[in-house]
């Protein structure tokens with residue numbers, strides 16, 4: 001049994017719907033489909049989810065509101081008309097958006113996946129099952145035990161089912177959204193609940209590449225990698241697959257295959273408990289960090305100091321990506337802070353002497369094979385020095401999968417290109433081993 005999740009780019013218009021039908025009909029084992037809301041395509045610069053978020057914030061009856069409302073409905077009408085589907089679906093679209101201002105944020109924003117799953121189910125001739133009826137999300141976390149019980153009451157063995165991604169429901173019956181990109185998580189969670197043999201994640205790229213294609217268009221494609229490597233890649237910012245989606249698959253040893261809806265015969269990238277096919281699986285990062293450097297005599301020795309600092313950061317809801325401590329200092333890399341001034345004032349008021357620096361990038365080289373010896377790390381530091389890229393804070397993860405360093409954001413893309421070219425194009429990976 002296979003569950004296939006189709007991301008926004010794979011279900012953006014009627015043309016893409018036809019590709020999805022060919023893919024699922026070509027393999028009798030594909031029994032479950034999860035869809036996202038229509039994404040971007042050549043005609044549409046915005047995803048439906050983005051338009052729904054704008055609609056929620058638009059002033060009722062303003063021109064902007066009316067335009068957004070019409071644009072969203074028209075995209076669904078076009079898909080239904082172009083596929084010659086039952087006209088009742090158009091009525092469903094109209095009714096869904098008939099009283100937008102009465103809908104909660106989560107309910108409105110989830111309607112993109114809800115309608116797309118209804119339309120896809122009708123087009124494939126499969127059943128529609130609403131995740132609203134079984135996927136329990138409490139405080140942002142999926143409750144697997146409760147979800148399993150509810151799902152067991154809905155499922156009938158031979159059903160072929162289309163589920164909407166991205167949302168579930170809490171115990172009070174209110175719709176709950178997963179974080180943006182959460183369709184991957186829905187797919188992984190439902191794969192776990194149904195105990196499928198394989199989870200296919202269909203998107204618009206042939207698989208995972210060593211470098212984000214926005215930085216290097218055609219870097220080496222990885223044929224296979226381990227769950228742990230993917231976890232590190234996603235944690236460091238890989239957008240192709242959501243970070244929270246890996247554990248539900250790893251726990252049940254369900255292989256994940258990332259495949260291209262536009263080129264369905266290409267093999268994609270397989271993620272399982274097997275070691276990677278490549279020495280290096282990623283040169284990856286993000287340039288939206290701030291560095292908080294805190295100094296105090298004997299700081300790292302006193303647990304109370306640490307607790308006080310973490311409490312302060314907690315009040316500002318900061319996500320710490322990396323923390324390096326020495327005898328009298330702690331360096332924390334956090335996602336860009338909107339209220340830097342307020343944070344600095346707060347730290348001073350609490351007698352914590354700290355410097356906050358913005359426009360920092362974190363870059364990681366991910367490899368399960370070569371980081372255990374130190375040669376690759378030295379090679380990377382040499383490359384950065386040779387190209388006059390100021391780097392600071394080098395950190396190796398305890399599982400020897402990730403080598404991480406900080407640089408200034410202005411050097412981010414150049415650093416990634418140089419490291420990739422030096423290691424791959426000049427074939428230095430093998431020399432570094």
Ligand SMILES: Nc1ncnc2c1ncn2[C@@H]1O[C@H](COP(=O)(O)OP(=O)(O)O)[C@@H](O)[C@H]1O
Nearest residue numbers: 007008009203204205207208209211212239240
């Ligand atoms: N290292 C990488 N390898 C492959 N794709 C990547 C990588 N980094 C970023 N991406 C981007 O991820 C995109 C696919 O993810 P996403 O936009 O969420 O797809 P979907 O619409 O199918 O959910 C690709 O189009 C690609 O631009």
Ligand SMILES: N[C@@H](CC(=O)OP(=O)(O)O)C(=O)O
Nearest residue numbers: 007008036049180181182183
């Ligand atoms: N539509 C939601 C959920 C999602 O996973 O979408 P996509 O598959 O297009 O990344 C979003 O835009 O966040």
